[in-house]
Amino acid sequence: MFLPNATRLLLGDLLPAVTGAASSTTGQEGAASGDYSPYSTTTMEAAHNDTTTIPDWWQPKILRPPNVFLSSFLSLLLSFTIVMDLVGNSFVIAAVTKNERLRNLGNIFVISLSVADMLVAVYPYPMTLIAILNNGWTMGKLHCQLSGLITSISAVSSVFNIMVIALNRYCYICHSLLYEKIFTGRNSILILIVTWLMTMLALIPNYYVTTVQYNPQVYTCSFVYTSSAIYAFGVMALHFLIPLTVVAFCYLRIWILVIQVNHRVKVTKPKFMLVDVRNFMTMFLVFVLFALCWGPLNFIKLARVFDPLGIGPSIPEWMYIGSYYLAYFNSCVNAMIYGTLNQNFRKEYQRIVRNTKESAYYFVVDLQEQIHEMRMRRKPTYAGARRIQGDTYL
Known part of the structure; x- marks a missing residue:
């Protein structure tokens, strides 16, 4: 306050x-x-x-020493992440909406996860890129608060969507009869709305307990939880530990069922097809990579807040910076996973690229024809040129 x-x-x-x-x-x-x-x-x-030179939001009193190599590396990494995030997740949304095999209720949550990943590429990541190039935050308080808020919305909604996807796959494979009752068309839309409402509600306490501040080590604005260790642990548990625990339980139960079926153990569950197992493997890898990308950052933050052994200051700066940008990079990996492991996504990606090339080719050809016609209209004919020349001499 x-x-x-x-x-x-x-x-x-x-x-x-x-x-x-x-x-x-x-x-x-x-x-x-x-x-x-x-x-x-x-x-x-x-x-x-220092209230004479610092406004009412935190800005470092001492500017970060310029590091050309670090700034260049982080700017290239973040630029690559932004492009791949926007292109890859756009492909995912287009593939699900256009391909009949992918157009099912379960993939509604895949689209929701792609939208959550795209949020950071639209606004916060470009703001961070500007901060890297300027060696500091120059966009003012409002952009800092919006950047931190949208980044938090994207991160929390991503983990909540991953949790819902895991519950969806768990019910589909392990409790198929229950799946038909829970995940109907109407209920799926309601679950999707509740997922985003939970994201907004989970972030409301941040504005009463902590604030958005600029972190010069990673050139980004984010919520700072150093004021209360208990609150920091509660945020980490709600935003990371509890959802991923639910996801781990769901995928563990699915793995047990898959192993039993492979070893021809008698199970009371209905049979599932091989394509269901492949889809499960795809979403399981999404969960694993999310945990690997966001885990180091969350545990480093928690170690800095509690720090019972006094190891917080001894954490290398490169490790702290790397944990942040590893978490940022996670927003563009899901589309790669879908295209690598799922044949339907891969074929749809290829079709989208092929159609895009054809559309670009015909656009260029049409543009060249229009330019040629405009030039021909402006160029006078031979008879017209003689007439204009004669009128001039008269």
């Missing part, structure tokens, strides 16, 4: 005198150790206390 303007002005005159000695001592220790961390607690407190 931020202070009123009058209070901030008063504190701006008093705090420098009070905290000057402490900050100078801390600065000498930091300089002696040679450890620079613009996102450290000391720097954040100094940024909050």
Whole structure:
């Protein structure tokens, strides 16, 4: 919660005198150790206390030293992620909507997951790319808050959609009779709406407990949970641990059933086809890669908040930055998984590419013909040129 303007002005005159000695001592220790961390607690407190130069949202008091290699690598990685995210997930949505074999109730949640992944490529990732190129956040408070909010919506809705997909596959394979009652057309739409409502409700407490702040280490705006360790653990449990535990349980039960069928063990469940197993493998890999991409970032954040052994400051900066951009990269991998493991998606991708090439070819040919016609209209004929020349001499 931020202070009123009058209070901030008063504190701006008093705090420098009070905290000057402490900050100078801390600065000498930091300089002696040679450890620079613009996102450290000391720097954040100094940024909050310095109200004469810092607005009412957090901005690092000390700019990050420019690193051409790191900036170039992160900008290229993020640019690749943005392009692949938009193109790949657009292909997924087009494939599901146009292919009859893919147009089923279960893949509604696949489209929802693709939409969640595309949210970050439309707005937050480009904002982060601008911050990388400018070596700092120059877009102001509003863009920072919107970027952090949309990033959180995308991440939470992705894990909730993965959970719903796992429940859908679990009911379809392990409880086929129950599946027909639960996942009807109307119920599937309601479940989809509830999934996104749960995402919004899960993010509401963040605006009362914490705030969106710019992190110069990773050039991005995000919610900061350092104020309360218990709340940070609750957020991680609700947004990551509990949903993935449900997903792990569903896929474990499916794996057990698949193994029993392969070993010809008598089971009371209805038989399922080989294509169902392939679809299950595809979505299982989506879950595994999501856990691998987002797991390191969540556990590093949790270690920095609790830090019972004092290992938080010893975490290498490259590991912290890598965990962030590994999580960012997850938004573009699902489309690759579908195209690699699912034959229907792969054929539809090829058809979309082929149609796109044909459309582009005919567009270029038509454009060339139009340009040629325009030139012919502007170019006078030989008789017309003689007539114009004669009129001129008259």
